[in-house]
Amino acid sequence: MTKMIAVALLLASSLYAQAHDYTLGSLKINHPWARATAPGAAAGGGFLKIDNSGAADRLVSAQADVSSVVELHTMMMEGNVMRMSKLERGIDLPAGQSVALQPGGLHIMFIDLKAPLKEGDKFPLKLKFEKAGEITVDVHVAALGAAAPAANAEPAMSHMHQH
Ligand SMILES: [Cu+2]
Numbered sequence: 001m002t003k004m005i006a007v008a009l010l011l012a013s014s015l016y017a018q019a020h021d022y023t024l025g026s027l028k029i030n031h032p033w034a035r036a037t038a039p040g041a042a043a044g045g046g047f048l049k050i051d052n053s054g055a056a057d058r059l060v061s062a063q064a065d066v067s068s069v070v071e072l073h074t075m076m077m078e079g080n081v082m083r084m085s086k087l088e089r090g091i092d093l094p095a096g097q098s099v100a101l102q103p104g105g106l107h108i109m110f111i112d113l114k115a116p117l118k119e120g121d122k123f124p125l126k127l128k129f130e131k132a133g134e135i136t137v138d139v140h141v142a143a144l145g146a147a148a149p150a151a152n153a154e155p156a157m158s159h160m161h162q163h
Helices: 002-016
Strands: 021-024 027-035 043-052 055-063 067-078 081-086 092-093 096-101 107-111 122-129 133-141
Touching: 021 133, 027 122, 043 055, 055 067, 092 096
Parallel strands: 027 133
Antiparallel strands: 021 027, 027 043, 043 096, 043 107, 055 092, 055 122, 067 081, 067 107, 122 133
16 A cells, blocks of 8 residues: 555656746746757757745856856847857846757756766756856756747646746
């Protein structure tokens, strides 16, 4: 009987393994994930969403062992070309707002990967905020073509679009 319950709990927790979040002061960091990379790919992207329920803060830097360099990037259209650029000052987190790092926009760039990022793997990522301080989160690696985190499948998230 106890065994049955243990199995049920395991199943339940694996269902929730896709969506994970962290709290640091007035910041909530939702579902850090990265896209799996093809063998030989030099770089990979990391994504997450930050809800700031307090005063303005800033994501200053990110650090991980999976690559030699970790940078904060944005993507912008320049004519017909999408270009990435490094955000030297980091990413602003306005008071009371949510900021999403997602494919096609703001992202964390893992440059000069030591090994391909493999679907199903996890790795630690240290985030440094100007006011809130530091936190280490687990980044879940999703499939190569993943467009959005599984967390998007939660009905509760569907009304949280940014305008
Ligand atoms: Cu980039």
